Amino acid sequence: MPTDTTQGRTDAVKFALRGVGWSLGLFGLLRLNWTEAHAVLPFTRLQAAAAAGVFGTPSTPVDVTLACSGADALALCLGAVLAYPVTWRTRFSGAACGAALILGLNTVRIGTLGHAAASPALFNTLHVYVWPGLLTLAIAGYVFAWMRLADRTSVQDERVPFSTSAGDRVSIERPALTRRFVLLTIAFLVLFVAASPLYLESPSVLALAGFIARAAAVLLTAAGVSAHAAANVLWTPRGGFLVTQECISTPLIPVYLAAVCAHTTARRWRILGVLAAAPLFIALGIVRLLVVALPDVVVSPLFFVHAFYQLLLGAVVVFLAALWRHGGRAAPRHALAGVLVGTVCIYLLGPLSARVVTYQAGAPVADPQGAIGFLPAFQVGLYLALWVAAFVAVGWTRFLAGLAILALTQTAGLLALQALAGHSGLTAHVRDVRGWAVAGPVLIFAAVVHVARPRR
Numbered sequence: 001m002p003t004d005t006t007q008g009r010t011d012a013v014k015f016a017l018r019g020v021g022w023s024l025g026l027f028g029l030l031r032l033n034w035t036e037a038h039a040v041l042p043f044t045r046l047q048a049a050a051a052a053g054v055f056g057t058p059s060t061p062v063d064v065t066l067a068c069s070g071a072d073a074l075a076l077c078l079g080a081v082l083a084y085p086v087t088w089r090t091r092f093s094g095a096a097c098g099a100a101l102i103l104g105l106n107t108v109r110i111g112t113l114g115h116a117a118a119s120p121a122l123f124n125t126l127h128v129y130v131w132p133g134l135l136t137l138a139i140a141g142y143v144f145a146w147m148r149l150a151d152r153t154s155v156q157d158e159r160v161p162f163s164t165s166a167g168d169r170v171s172i173e174r175p176a177l178t179r180r181f182v183l184l185t186i187a188f189l190v191l192f193v194a195a196s197p198l199y200l201e202s203p204s205v206l207a208l209a210g211f212i213a214r215a216a217a218v219l220l221t222a223a224g225v226s227a228h229a230a231a232n233v234l235w236t237p238r239g240g241f242l243v244t245q246e247c248i249s250t251p252l253i254p255v256y257l258a259a260v261c262a263h264t265t266a267r268r269w270r271i272l273g274v275l276a277a278a279p280l281f282i283a284l285g286i287v288r289l290l291v292v293a294l295p296d297v298v299v300s301p302l303f304f305v306h307a308f309y310q311l312l313l314g315a316v317v318v319f320l321a322a323l324w325r326h327g328g329r330a331a332p333r334h335a336l337a338g339v340l341v342g343t344v345c346i347y348l349l350g351p352l353s354a355r356v357v358t359y360q361a362g363a364p365v366a367d368p369q370g371a372i373g374f375l376p377a378f379q380v381g382l383y384l385a386l387w388v389a390a391f392v393a394v395g396w397t398r399f400l401a402g403l404a405i406l407a408l409t410q411t412a413g414l415l416a417l418q419a420l421a422g423h424s425g426l427t428a429h430v431r432d433v434r435g436w437a438v439a440g441p442v443l444i445f446a447a448v449v450h451v452a453r454p455r456r
Helices: 004-030 033-055 071-083 088-116 120-158 166-194 196-200 203-222 252-263 267-275 277-293 301-306 308-326 331-361 371-390 396-423 430-452
Strands: 228-230 233-236 239-242
Touching: 004 033, 004 071, 033 088, 033 196, 071 088, 071 120, 088 120, 166 196, 166 252, 203 228, 203 233, 203 277, 233 277, 252 267, 252 277, 252 308, 267 277, 277 301, 277 308, 301 308, 308 331, 308 371, 308 430, 331 371, 371 396, 371 430, 396 430
Parallel strands: none
Antiparallel strands: 228 233, 233 239
């Protein structure tokens, strides 16, 4: 007959196995060649630049390599936190604080080792014995302290009474559904980015891009526009449009798959939804190229070609906000109102946006498609569109606070891009800039609404 002691040992063993699994998985992810080249090493160089700014430039040159990244310690800490059996919101907040602690300590470690480089004996002592021990103690102390706090929080949550009436069940199920969608979206986006070397260099995906270019040429010709396709290039009177793997590999794909898996309970419909992804995004890729037939009335059609998926995702997010707030019948008109307000805001702020970006940065930032210059106006417009579509009654104070936080994130992000370009010669990927253009306002809007707990 099982006892409490036996159950406790079983839970401990499960936690240990999950912790090992999470740590090994994160360790493997951070050790991928693509991850090391595009994430770990650039962030390590950023830590080195921060250490030099705080501690000063070392007199003896120090080579900051992947071994200085602190990735192993980070994987160990995050593995233990993510394996602990509490709510995912608690785990993610604990993981974020743990990552900030480890990366902060690692920055101090790089700075102290830089100053100790003039003395080989002191450098070896700090590098081999002192700092590994300090990092281990910091990880252990943080994880145990966080576990105690997480247990105390979960006990308090269990004591809160709740009703199970029909209205309360709807209010309980909807946040749970939203959380499931958010978690799946994050997971699928991570997999999408990690697998990017596979599809960005795939001949099959390139052949699919050629098919999309030829299909767009046929449709444009049928509409009376002179167009033809050669290989994966669409030629029109406006010039040639190269369609590559990157053009059709949109982050909308993992978001769509997360929505299908989160909102569809029947296995049959879930399978059909996943299988429909390929024809759906092929059709969207063709529609994206048809935009070149638009007249030059307000902006160049080339702008719409480059920003097609960003604008489409923004409109989808506004519709989902209206659907979450008002239900199925009233959602379209509220979403339309939000899109109209956001479009007017973007149109009015657009000319000022690029000038603000240049002024804050102090120097032009490499921006081949204009995604960085478009980001401030788009984010403000999307933020306003979300509020109009959802019409959340949380007060003007919180609305303005969210808008101020959005402005701070834009300034901080722009300064970070400038620092990366100046210290390491790295520039942000257009896909990442456009993804953050949508994610930033959505996260701030969700955080303000969650903290305010508005009445429905």
